[in-house]
Amino acid sequence: MKKSIIRNIALVLIIVSSFGSYVFLNQAQAQQNIEVTEITEESIESNDTRLFLPDVELISRIVETIKKHLPIL
Numbered sequence: 001m002k003k004s005i006i007r008n009i010a011l012v013l014i015i016v017s018s019f020g021s022y023v024f025l026n027q028a029q030a031q032q033n034i035e036v037t038e039i040t041e042e043s044i045e046s047n048d049t050r051l052f053l054p055d056v057e058l059i060s061r062i063v064e065t066i067k068k069h070l071p072i073l
Contacts, residue, residue: 014055017055018055021054022053025052025053
């Protein structure tokens with residue numbers, strides 16, 4: 001019983017932190033778009049607009065670590 005409560009709490013914390021980071025990054029992106037008043041040809045060609053999602057990066061690092069330790073996958 002206690003194990004399922006801990007698992008449920010951990011799952012809720014992961015979901016809430018993921019949603020929070022998504023909202024924060026979208027808000028930051030919107031503020032950045034408001035500040036930019038002029039789009040130059042150089043900025044269009046550079047394509048430096050990579051969105052960093054911390055929860056996705058964390059999950060990919062966990063998967064890579066598991067692949068290193070479990071050669072079955």
